[in-house]
Amino acid sequence: MDKIKNEGVQKRKKGLETTRQILDAAADLFARNGYDGVSVREIAEKAGIKESSLYNHFKSKSEILETLFNEFIRFVPETRPSDEELDTMLMIMEPEEVFKSILFHVGKSVCGTLSNTAMIIQYEKFRNPRAAEMYYKYVVNEPANYYERLINKMIERKMVKPVDARTIAEQYNYISIVLTKEYIMAQYGLADIHSVVGYMIKTLKFFCGLMKNDIGEHHEKKEEI
Known part of the structure; x- marks a missing residue:
């Protein structure tokens, strides 16, 4: 037996x-x-x-593709720190440090089949309705929602000045989409990974600069705590 x-x-x-x-x-x-x-x-x-x-x-090639899409839906949110992890990070990190941590967290997670599926979605969205749905829902909207929540958390904690969190999140994510494609290209040996990462850091610095509090305001808040 x-x-x-x-x-x-x-x-x-x-x-x-x-x-x-x-x-x-x-x-x-x-x-x-x-x-x-x-x-x-x-x-x-x-x-x-x-x-x-x-x-x-x-059963078919299309079933293989659908399985890859379902894995993408399940695993992509795990490439970024959870909301609970963000709460902990916000207690000990400055805004720029938080965005950098997210960037490196994503960088370590986006590889292999997951990054290949991201590229499939990018290519197929022009002719495959399912890929187009995946693109808008899980590449555009879901990450933008994540960054909007993060920025609102920062506003509530007075870590950044009051801003239009949705607009900042959407614009940051759109640039991140382009840079992520270049990062995946670098994994294929088709781009310089150091240049791509450098531009990613330059981008997050720019957006954090747009949200920056008046000098000393956040540090005074930390001292009070």
Whole structure:
């Protein structure tokens, strides 16, 4: 009985590993060649399996893409500190330090299949309604909502002056979208990563400067605490 149980566990583990290989292979190919430019046979070859075996895991190429999109929805929020973590950071960090921490947190998280899926969304949004929906909902609006919450937290704590948090968040995020694409290009060896990161830091400094309190105001608040 134990032998049969162990065999079942190993079979499920192997199945999950193969599913992961298929998704990783497809994401890489879709990001480099476009969804329409990739065949199921090519995905299977890159994953190291037979084409017929791939269909034991996914019914179609479109199901693979949808699975990648669902993973993106689930994992992208985890690339940034949670709201609870932000509350802790705001107790000990200046605004610029908080934005830098978020930047480096995202940088460590955006790699591999997740970054490939981001590029797929960017490319496919012009011809795939699902990709267009993903782009506006999870690349444009969801991060802007995150930064709006952060800026409002800073305003409430008098860490920055009262500003239009929504507008600042949207503008910062739009520039971040462009720079994130360049960061992913750098991972492919198509851009200089140091230049991209340098410009990201220059951008966050600029936006923090727009929100900066009058000199000494925030430091006086900290001393009172």
